Amino acid sequence: MWRIPQARLSFLIRSTYDTLPSPSNLCLWYGSEECCQLCNAPNPNLQHILSSCKTALTQGRYRWRHDRVLRKLAEILEVRRAESARERRPLKLRRPIHFVREGGGATKITQPQRSALAGSCDWNLRVDLDRQLRFPTEITTTNLRPDIILWSATTRAVILAELTVPWEGGMEAAHERKKDRYLDLTAECREAGWSAVSYPVEVGCRGFVGTSTQRFLKSMGVTGPKLRNAMKVLAEEAEQGSFWLWLRRKDQAWGKQGS
Numbered sequence: 414m415w416r417i418p419q420a421r422l423s424f425l426i427r428s429t430y431d432t433l434p435s436p437s438n439l440c441l442w443y444g445s446e447e448c449c450q451l452c453n454a455p456n457p458n459l460q461h462i463l464s465s466c467k468t469a470l471t472q473g474r475y476r477w478r479h480d481r482v483l484r485k486l487a488e489i490l491e492v493r494r495a496e497s498a499r500e501r502r503p504l505k506l507r508r509p510i511h512f513v514r515e516g517g518g519a520t521k522i523t524q525p526q527r528s529a530l531a532g533s534c535d536w537n538l539r540v541d542l543d544r545q546l547r548f549p550t551e552i553t554t555t556n557l558r559p560d561i562i563l564w565s566a567t568t569r570a571v572i573l574a575e576l577t578v579p580w581e582g583g584m585e586a587a588h589e590r591k592k593d594r595y596l597d598l599t600a601e602c603r604e605a606g607w608s609a610v611s612y613p614v615e616v617g618c619r620g621f622v623g624t625s626t627q628r629f630l631k632s633m634g635v636t637g638p639k640l641r642n643a644m645k646v647l648a649e650e651a652e653q654g655s656f657w658l659w660l661r662r663k664d665q666a667w668g669k670q671g672s
């Protein structure tokens with residue numbers, strides 16, 4: 414923790430416990446009145462500033478933070494995609510034969526969870542970073558743009574992931590909303606003869622990574638120290654983005670951010 418710059422550490426702790434000097438807290442503490450500098454809502458609280466200000470939304474502030482986290486998630490998946498291409502071995506070599514002594518009972522051997530990327534070395538990865546993503550037409554045609562598409566033509570498998578960086582209290586709602594949004598699309602992929610799975614994943618805007626994200630990474634074969642590191646990277650990216658949004662809460666202009 415001591416490697417985090419003091420100002421960010423202070424933000425991290427105070428945002429978690431909602432003790433930052435948001436107008437809503439200032440009102441509570443000192444009876445002062447202040448509007449949101451972006452949308453004029455009276456006495457906005459931290460949740461308003463970090464995740465529900467309409468003006469911040471239309472200016473692309475939340476999208477900017479979302480894309481920072483998405484870029485990191487895509488980097489993690491790209492490493493896995495490249496690894497899985499090298500890992501490919503004939504299936505029969507993967508399961509060792511276990512001999513049982515005469516009269517002895519067979520001990521149950523738990524196989525490590527097989528990564529969803531195993532069994533094919535032609536996975537493609539497409540990420541909707543510039544809002545220009547086109548769904549691969551070889552699978553199906555749709556106007557939907559999931560954040561992440563992984564697909565393998567040889568095994569006719571497609572994996573969709575949709576990232577949300579919500580206020581932590583809204584994680585479950587975000588998960589259900591995104592799950593519903595991609596139900597039809599996965600059904601269409603299946604009708605076209607592809608196996609399709611969709612993963613709504615959440616990284617809370619104050620740096621609490623949702624279990625959905627952990628499950629997704631695990632099923633992609635990111636495990637052990639790599640998983641722990643991935644979770645840390647994603648958490649930091651969300652939290653740093655929110656810190657920046659907090660610092661800029663009174664700046665009405667929002668240009669293109671450098672990084």
Ligand SMILES: [Zn+2]
Nearest residue numbers: 449451452466
């Ligand atoms: Zn506002």
